[in-house]
Amino acid sequence: MVASEQFLQTVTDQMKLVRDEIGKVIVGHDDVVEGVIIALVAGGHVLLEGVPGLGKTTLLRTLGSAMHLDDSRIQFTPDLMPADIVGSMVLEADSLGSKELRFQPGPIFAHLVLADEINRATPRTQSALLEAMQERTVTTGTTTHQLEDPFLVMATQNPLEMEGTYPLPEAQLDRFLLKLVVRYPTKQEMEEIVDRTMAPQSPVVHQVMDREQVLDARRGAHEVLIAPHVRDFAIRLILSTQPEREEAHASAKKYIRYGSSPRGAQALIQAGRVRSLMRGRLNVSLADLRELALPALRHRIILNFDAHAEGKTADQVLNGIIESLPEGTR
Amino acid sequence: MKAVERAHTRAVTQVTFREIALAGTIALLGPLLVAVFGTDWLPVGLIVVFAAAGLMAGSYRWSRRRPSHYGVAQHIDSAWETDDQISTAYYFALHPSEAGPLVRVQREQAAPLAASGDLALALPLVIPRSGYAFATMLLLLLVLLGIRYGTQSSFSLQPPLIPIEAPALYADAGHELRREDSTEVRSHGEEPSQSLRKENKLEKSPNTAEPDPVPDVIEGETPIGDALGEGSSALPEVEGLSIDDEFGDELVGGSGEGGEEQEDSESRDPSQQSGESNPDAEAGSTGQGAENETSNDLLSRLEDAFRNMLSSLSMDPPSGSDPGDSSEQQSGQPSPAEGAKSGQKTAAEAPDSGQSGTDAESASGAAPEAPQELTQGDSGSESSAASPEGSNVSSAGSKDGSKELSAAEQMQAMGELSELFQQRAEDMSGEVLIETEAVPQQLRTPYSPTAAGHRDPGGRVSRDEIPYAYRRYVQKYFETLRQKSRN
Numbered sequence: 001m002v003a004s005e006q007f008l009q010t011v012t013d014q015m016k017l018v019r020d021e022i023g024k025v026i027v028g029h030d031d032v033v034e035g036v037i038i039a040l041v042a043g044g045h046v047l048l049e050g051v052p053g054l055g056k057t058t059l060l061r062t063l064g065s066a067m068h069l070d071d072s073r074i075q076f077t078p079d080l081m082p083a084d085i086v087g088s089m090v091l092e093a094d095s096l097g098s099k100e101l102r103f104q105p106g107p108i109f110a111h112l113v114l115a116d117e118i119n120r121a122t123p124r125t126q127s128a129l130l131e132a133m134q135e136r137t138v139t140t141g142t143t144t145h146q147l148e149d150p151f152l153v154m155a156t157q158n159p160l161e162m163e164g165t166y167p168l169p170e171a172q173l174d175r176f177l178l179k180l181v182v183r184y185p186t187k188q189e190m191e192e193i194v195d196r197t198m199a200p201q202s203p204v205v206h207q208v209m210d211r212e213q214v215l216d217a218r219r220g221a222h223e224v225l226i227a228p229h230v231r232d233f234a235i236r237l238i239l240s241t242q243p244e245r246e247e248a249h250a251s252a253k254k255y256i257r258y259g260s261s262p263r264g265a266q267a268l269i270q271a272g273r274v275r276s277l278m279r280g281r282l283n284v285s286l287a288d289l290r291e292l293a294l295p296a297l298r299h300r301i302i303l304n305f306d307a308h309a310e311g312k313t314a315d316q317v318l319n320g321i322i323e324s325l326p327e328g329t330r
Numbered sequence: 331m332k333a334v335e336r337a338h339t340r341a342v343t344q345v346t347f348r349e350i351a352l353a354g355t356i357a358l359l360g361p362l363l364v365a366v367f368g369t370d371w372l373p374v375g376l377i378v379v380f381a382a383a384g385l386m387a388g389s390y391r392w393s394r395r396r397p398s399h400y401g402v403a404q405h406i407d408s409a410w411e412t413d414d415q416i417s418t419a420y421y422f423a424l425h426p427s428e429a430g431p432l433v434r435v436q437r438e439q440a441a442p443l444a445a446s447g448d449l450a451l452a453l454p455l456v457i458p459r460s461g462y463a464f465a466t467m468l469l470l471l472l473v474l475l476g477i478r479y480g481t482q483s484s485f486s487l488q489p490p491l492i493p494i495e496a497p498a499l500y501a502d503a504g505h506e507l508r509r510e511d512s513t514e515v516r517s518h519g520e521e522p523s524q525s526l527r528k529e530n531k532l533e534k535s536p537n538t539a540e541p542d543p544v545p546d547v548i549e550g551e552t553p554i555g556d557a558l559g560e561g562s563s564a565l566p567e568v569e570g571l572s573i574d575d576e577f578g579d580e581l582v583g584g585s586g587e588g589g590e591e592q593e594d595s596e597s598r599d600p601s602q603q604s605g606e607s608n609p610d611a612e613a614g615s616t617g618q619g620a621e622n623e624t625s626n627d628l629l630s631r632l633e634d635a636f637r638n639m640l641s642s643l644s645m646d647p648p649s650g651s652d653p654g655d656s657s658e659q660q661s662g663q664p665s666p667a668e669g670a671k672s673g674q675k676t677a678a679e680a681p682d683s684g685q686s687g688t689d690a691e692s693a694s695g696a697a698p699e700a701p702q703e704l705t706q707g708d709s710g711s712e713s714s715a716a717s718p719e720g721s722n723v724s725s726a727g728s729k730d731g732s733k734e735l736s737a738a739e740q741m742q743a744m745g746e747l748s749e750l751f752q753q754r755a756e757d758m759s760g761e762v763l764i765e766t767e768a769v770p771q772q773l774r775t776p777y778s779p780t781a782a783g784h785r786d787p788g789g790r791v792s793r794d795e796i797p798y799a800y801r802r803y804v805q806k807y808f809e810t811l812r813q814k815s816r817n
Contacts, residue, residue: 005435167802224432225418225433227414227422229414276413286414327408
C-alpha cells in the first residue's frame with residue numbers, strides 16, 4: 001500500500017484537507033499549522049513560543065477535531081505536581097464494599113496534549129512530562145502504562161513573563177522536534193479573525209483524517225527518499241553549528257557555545273520527509289531542509305555571552321549559517 | 331535519465347572548451363614571447379615548452395573539473411527548481427539497492443520534469459573567460475607577426491622586435507665605476523683637501539666629459555654633502571638641477587675666481603648663505619674656481635671663523651694651522667688685517683647683498699657652463715675685496731664665545747645643584763603625615779561607566795541588576811568560580 005502512487009496522492013490530499021479544516025478556524029500562522037502537522041506525522045513534539053491569545057489552544061483543538069484525536073490541555077503552574085499530569089492511584093470502593101487502588105489516568109493520556117506555559121511548572125513536573133514525551137510510557141507504582149500513538153505534546157512558553165518560571169533545560173529542549181515561533185497576525189489576518197469571531201455561527205470543523213491514517217502517513221514518511229547530497233547538506237549544517245568543529249561556520253565559532261546534537265540532523269531529515277510528503281513529493285529536497293532548519297535547530301543551539309551581548313538571536317545565527325552553506329555537488 | 335545524459339554531455343563539452351581555451355592561452359605565451367624578443371634572444375624550444383605546459387594544465391584542470399552525472403543532475407535540479415527530484419531519481423536508478431519501495435513512484439514523478447526541462451536554461455552556452463584570453467593572445471600574436479612583416483618584409487622570428495640601447499647602459503656603468511675610483515683614491519691616506527684638489531684637477535682637464543658629482547664621505551670628516559647643506563639650500567630653486575650631479579658640477583667649475591668669496595660667505599650665518607650674496611659674488615661665481623669644494627669643508631670653515639675671531643681681537647692668526655691649506659692661504663686667503671679692512675669695507679654693502687640672492691643662485695645654477703680655466707690665484711684679490719660683512723662680525727668669533735662662557739658657568743652651577751639634589755634624593759627616607767579636618771567625610775567614588783568582561787571576578791552584583799536572560803549564565807559562572815576556589 002505504501003509503495004503506490006495512490007498512497008502518495010491520498011496522504012497528500014488528506015494533509016491538504018487537514019490544513020484546510022484548520023484554516024477555517026485559525027487565520028494565518030501557516031508555518032505554525034504546518035509545523036504542528038509535521039511534528040504529529042513525524043512522531044515528534046513541538047514547542048510553541050508566543051504571547052498568549054494567538055490561538056495555540058484553538059489550534060490544538062481544531063487539529064484534534066480534524067483528525068478525530070483526543071486532546072487535552074494542562075495549564076502548568078508552580079504548584080502543579082507530576083501526578084496531576086500522569087495520573088494517580090485512587091482508592092475505589094466497589095458495590096460489595098471492598099476497596100482497591102485504581103489508576104486514574106492524567107491528562108497526558110491523550111493523542112494531543114497542550115502543555116500550556118510549560119516553563120511555569122517546577123523541574124520535577126516538567127521532567128515527568130518530558131519523560132512521557134520521550135518514552136511514551138507512564139509509570140505509576142509498579143505499573144507502566146503505554147501512551148497511545150499518535151502522541152503529540154504541544155508545549156507553549158511565554159517569552160515575556162519570565163519571572164518565577166523555570167526555563168527548560170537544554171537536554172529537555174532537545175526532545176522537541178520543532179520549536180515554532182507564533183507571531184502576531186497581520187492586519188488582514190486580524191480583520192479576518194475579528195469577522196469570524198463576530199459571526200453568529202462558529203465554523204464547523206469536519207473530520208478528514210483518523211488515527212490510522214495518521215499512522216499510515218507516518219510510515220509512508222519513513223519511506224521518502226533522500227539523496228546523498230541532501231543528506232550531506234543536513235549533516236554539514238549540523239556540523240557547522242558546532243563551534244569546536246573544523247567545519248564550523250565563522251558565526252558559530254563566534255556566537256554559539258554548544259551546537260546542535262545529532263538529534264538535530266535526525267529531526268531535520270525526519271521533518272523534511274513529512275514536508276516533502278505534504279507537497280506530494282517522495283524525495284527530500286534541499287529546499288525542505290532550508291525551510292525546516294530554523295524550527296528544527298533554533299532550540300538546539302546555545303548561544304554564548306557574546307551573542308547575548310550583541311543581541312544576536314539563534315535565528316539570526318542560523319540564517320547566516322544556512323545562507324552561506326554550499327549545497328555541494330558530487 | 332536521458333535528460334541527465336544530454337546535460338552531462340553538454341556540461342562536459344563546455345568544460346572541455348574552457349580548458350582548451352586555457353591551454354591555448356598558455357601555449358600562445360611561448361610564440362608571443364618569441365615574436366617579441368626573437369630567436370636571437372630566446373630559444374625556439376620555448377614555444378614547445380609553453381605548448382606542453384598548456385596541454386598539461388588543461389588536461390589536469392579538465393580531469394578535475396569534469397562534472398559527474400550526479401553533479402549535473404543536481405545542477406539542473408537547481409536550475410529548473412525541481413526540488414532535487416531529478417538528482418534523487420538518477421542516484422537511486424544507479425543504486426537500486428539503497429532504494430525503498432517508493433523509488434519507482436518517485437522516478438515516475440521525476441521523468442516528466444526531466445523531459446520538459448530546457449537544457450539551455452540549465453546549462454547556457456557561455457564563452458568562458460579563458461576563451462577571451464585566448465582570443466586576445468591570438469590577436470596579439472597576429473599583430474606582432476604583422477609588425478614583423480611590415481618592418482622586415484618577412485616572418486622571420488630571428489631578430490628581436492624591440493631593440494635595446496645597450497651602450498647607454500654601459501655608459502652609466504662606466505660612470506659609476508669612475509665615481510668609485512675617485513672615492514678610493516680619497517680614502518687612502520691623503521688629506522681631504524688634497525684629495526679634493528686632486529680630483530678637481532682631474533675634473534678640470536678638458537678630456538673629462540663629465541665632472542665628478544658630489545664627493546663621497548671622507549673618512550673621519552664631515553660628509554661634504556652635509557657640509558654643503560647650508561650652501562646648497564639655494565640650489566633647489568635652480569631648475570633641473572639635482573644635488574648629486576649638477577651641484578657637484580657647480581662646485582667643480584664655478585668656484586675658480588670666487589673661491590675666497592665663497593669661503594667668506596660661508597662664514598656668515600646660514601640665512602645669509604642661503605639667500606644673500608655679494609653682488610660681486612655673482613661675477614665670481616660665474617667665474618667658477620676649484621677652491622669651492624675646499625671652502626665647503628667644515629674644517630676650513632671653522633678655521634675661517636677662528637681667523638675672523640682673531641682678526642676682530644687684533645691678534646695674529648695661528649701660523650701653519652693646516653699644512654694642507656698653507657698654500658691656499660698664501661694664494662687666496664687675505665691676511666687678517668686685510669680681512670678686517672675688507673670686512674669694514676664691505677659692511678656698507680651689506681644691505682644690498684640680501685637682494686642679490688637670487689642672482690647668486692642663478693649664477694651658481696649656471697656654474698657648469700662657466701669657463702673652468704680660471705685659477706685659484708685669480709680669485710684671491712677679487713674675493714678679498716668683495717668679502718661680505720659677516721667676515722669680521724662672525725657670530726662664532728666675537729659674540730657667541732662670551733655667551734657660551736656665561737652659559738657654561740651657568741650650566742656648571744646647575745650641574746652642581748643637580749648633583750646635590752641627586753645625593754639628597756638617594757638618602758631620602760621617612761614618613762609622611764597628612765592631617766585632615768575632623769569632619770565626617772563621604773568617601774564616594776564618582777560614577778563612571780566602565781565596561782567589564784564577564785570573566786572579571788570579584789564584583790558583587792545584585793540579582794535584580796542582571797537581566798533575566800543572562801542570570802543563568804551568570805549563576806553558572808559564579809558556581810564554576812566557587813568550585814574552582816574549593817578545589
